Amino acid sequence: MNNVIKIGIIAFLSSFITLQAAEFESNVALSSEYMWRGMTQSDGQAAVSGGFDISGESGAYFGVWGSNVEYGDDATMELDYYLGYAGETEGGLSYDIGYLLYDFPGADYDAEEIYLGLGYSFFGVTYSAGQDDAPDNVEFSVALGESGVGLTYGDYDEIGKYTILSYDLPMDLAGLTVSLSWNDIDYDDDLAEDDDVIAITLSM
Numbered sequence: 001m002n003n004v005i006k007i008g009i010i011a012f013l014s015s016f017i018t019l020q021a022a023e024f025e026s027n028v029a030l031s032s033e034y035m036w037r038g039m040t041q042s043d044g045q046a047a048v049s050g051g052f053d054i055s056g057e058s059g060a061y062f063g064v065w066g067s068n069v070e071y072g073d074d075a076t077m078e079l080d081y082y083l084g085y086a087g088e089t090e091g092g093l094s095y096d097i098g099y100l101l102y103d104f105p106g107a108d109y110d111a112e113e114i115y116l117g118l119g120y121s122f123f124g125v126t127y128s129a130g131q132d133d134a135p136d137n138v139e140f141s142v143a144l145g146e147s148g149v150g151l152t153y154g155d156y157d158e159i160g161k162y163t164i165l166s167y168d169l170p171m172d173l174a175g176l177t178v179s180l181s182w183n184d185i186d187y188d189d190d191l192a193e194d195d196d197v198i199a200i201t202l203s204m
Helices: 003-014
Strands: 023-031 047-055 060-068 077-088 093-103 110-120 123-130 137-143 149-156 160-173 176-187 196-203
Touching (some): 093 123
Antiparallel strands (some): 023 196, 047 060, 123 137, 137 149, 149 160, 160 176
16 A cells, blocks of 8 residues: 555544544654664664654544664665554553554655554553564563563564563653663574664653
């Protein structure tokens, strides 16, 4: 499907979130390296990212997020467009179902996923179904209470299995929150050399 059509569909669906009842949130971050599912997306370089989310009282939401990337080709930026529906049952089970488009301006490729996330207390699981031959991904996460420590394990089909250990520091730096993460991936079929990366992120 043409990217213009995809984005048009997302914009059309997001219009169901009325402005009167909408909540707007934005974010910006500076990272020592852009890490995603245990893999570097900036080839050891720092990354600046940011985006915004619009959500409605019904649980519907829409958002855009972007970051610089370095793959050794024509792609220099990643733009993500997503929409979905999230909420929580009376029993405390949270859910999130949506669509996500990864777009890379200047490159001749993109990727799409339909995802379903479930969470209860400090535990979570998310299944992402890749579209148009994109691989599927399943991810399990647990937060160690209110300590700021989180552990994530994922299985990215035909790519590899990854582990992420993160820590949100109980402090801020000039109004910015500080987080650390250790990222590791075990690639399938020796696609690339396995590597551990420690990244630091300042966000607001």
